[in-house]
């Protein structure tokens with residue numbers, strides 16, 4: 001906060017505004033405005049310049065109010081002609097506002113948001129966007145609204161025929177005021193901005209100068225103009241990200257000091273001989289890639305990505321045996337005890353003919369059991385270890401840890417992974433993930449890793465049929481579930497919330513489990529959700545796996561988890577509440593045995609296209625693409641959990657071409673000047689470091 005200086009000195013300085021001048025000293029911004037801007041993260045002139053519109057509207061992109069049809073997603077602009085708060089019979093308070101434009105009127109409703117009555121006033125012009133539904137007539141239920149103009153008699157801001165930038169605003173600081181402030185200072189601030197992208201590269205990539213791009217995003221001539229501007233900013237961002245990732249990868253590889261595993265054809269060959277099936281083509285390819293990494297002098301840092309059921313475990317096992325036959329130890333860490341036990345059981349089964357037993361280390365074992373396992377790991381007597389977080393505890397040591405495998409790697413924090421990896425001198429690292437993502441996104445999130453992918457599924461696995469069903473078919477669906485479960489089968493029933501009180505309009509897991517148990521006294525119905533203690537949860541899951549429970553009602557906690565071949569039904573309530581990738585993860589819980597499996601999406605309203613698209617494909621990569629288009633990158637970047645990855649301008653997969661160009665350029669730059677120390681790269685380095693805090697260490701000079 002800019003208080004230590006007396007306002008006088010700063011004012012004099014403000015004759016020459018710089019990008020790091022505090023916003024408070026810009027014309028038209030006083031202390032109160034500065035405080036409001038601060039709430040949007042805008043503290044300096046630079047922040048104001050980089051506070052970009054998150055959307056644009058013009059007359060062609062908004063729907064006239066009378067043409068907003070039930071079932072559609074629309075954006076509309078209109079003036080508030082009436083408003084108020086209505087209580088409903090259930091005690092929910094609904095804020096509603098009637099909008100008018102040249103075409104007519106439309107009612108907007110915000111259930112449970114009575115507080116809006118304080119910020120929305122008659123006479124204001126609102127931009128609203130969201131779904132239109134039918135409830136005592138057409139109603140728009142806005143997901144987002146922006147006050148475009150105050151009630152003070154402004155004319156319709158779209159009337160000029162221009163494209164209107166819409167900025168993220170905050171309470172007390174209307175969108176109109178914010179837009180005015182940015183507009184007022186824009187030219188001066190753009191003149192101060194510094195294009196660090198070397199001219200020849202900029203031209204080669206067909207991108208416009210930074211100043212032009214900034215002008216286009218803030219003050220576009222047309223929607224295409226704004227988009228071309230955004231792409232220039234996206235390129236810079238992707239370039240910085242790639243510079244960081246490629247540098248990180250180079251450093252990680254350099255740290256390996258020459259340990260190369262040899263192909264001994266001992267344990268690995270024996271496993272291959274005794275394997276009950278042929279490896280799929282994808283498994284063989286992944287294994288070749290892993291073997292090449294492990295036998296090279298560089299350190300392996302590889303991600304094995306494949307949908308549930310594509311057979312990652314056996315690939316990991318081959319890698320572990322390659323380490324073991326070189327007289328190194330290998331450890332496989334899983335996020336839950338159940339998963340670790342499952343892996344141990346799989347490994348034991350596959351390794352039985354080789355007469356090797358993996359050690360299992362879990363938190364719930366007795367102290368003496370754990371001590372015995374630890375002793376065998378420390379002495380080197382045990383070559384393969386499987387376990388949970390217990391493996392990375394301080395008390396655990398290995399004689400010679402050569403390979404670390406981490407299943408569901410995103411479930412572990414960076415430090416947790418590092419804790420296990422740190423137990424070897426410089427072990428190779430293989431990360432597993434069952435969340436496939438498109439290549440473009442993989443390069444963004446995992447640009448510092450090598451990636452192997454499994455797309456094919458092993459043959460002979462049960463097929464999963466996906467069906468979308470309506471509420472009117474609920475009875476028939478439930479009867480089907482009952483019939484299957486009265487035979488040999490088991491079912492999952494998934495709901496979006498635990499308790500009804502969380503969302504009055506949604507069915508909840510707790511109530512559902514009671515209702516189903518009452519309805520089906522002959523079956524045992526279990527319940528798991530995120531508010532149970534981990535051991536309670538695992539206890540219920542264990543009973544489900546043992547067949548003591550036939551119907552498992554759950555929230556998404558079962559997303560990652562158990563392999564119950566006998567479970568053949570996945571019934572999902574309110575499927576529209578889930579992301580596509582999440583639905584796909586849920587679907588992956590069935591189809592793991594021989595029999596035919598079913599994934600049933602039980603939807604209250606006519607299901608949107610996205611659910612039908614989901615039902616039509618079983619390809620996790622395709623679904624990942626759809627999911628990415630639907631949700632944008634923000635969320636997915638969050639999945640990486642390592643912080644400092646926020647991507648603001650780029651959109652994937654739409655910007656995949658830019659990403660390719662940025663990566664190529666980054667490879668060239670880092671190849672020629674690994675730490676970007678040359679004078680002509682200095683400003684590029686500074687910008688990457690300023691944008692991604694993680695890059696600070698990577699580009700530390702020296």
Ligand code: ADP
Pocket residue numbers: 277278279280283306307308309310311312313314434458459
């Ligand atoms: P993932 O961890 O990728 O979800 P798993 O490793 O658990 O998948 O494998 C899923 C199932 O497929 C397991 O029961 C495994 O034994 C089996 N399996 C793996 N590879 C093959 C193969 N090549 N042919 C037939 N079955 C396979």
Ligand code: MG
Pocket residue numbers: 312313407
């Ligand atoms: Mg697995």
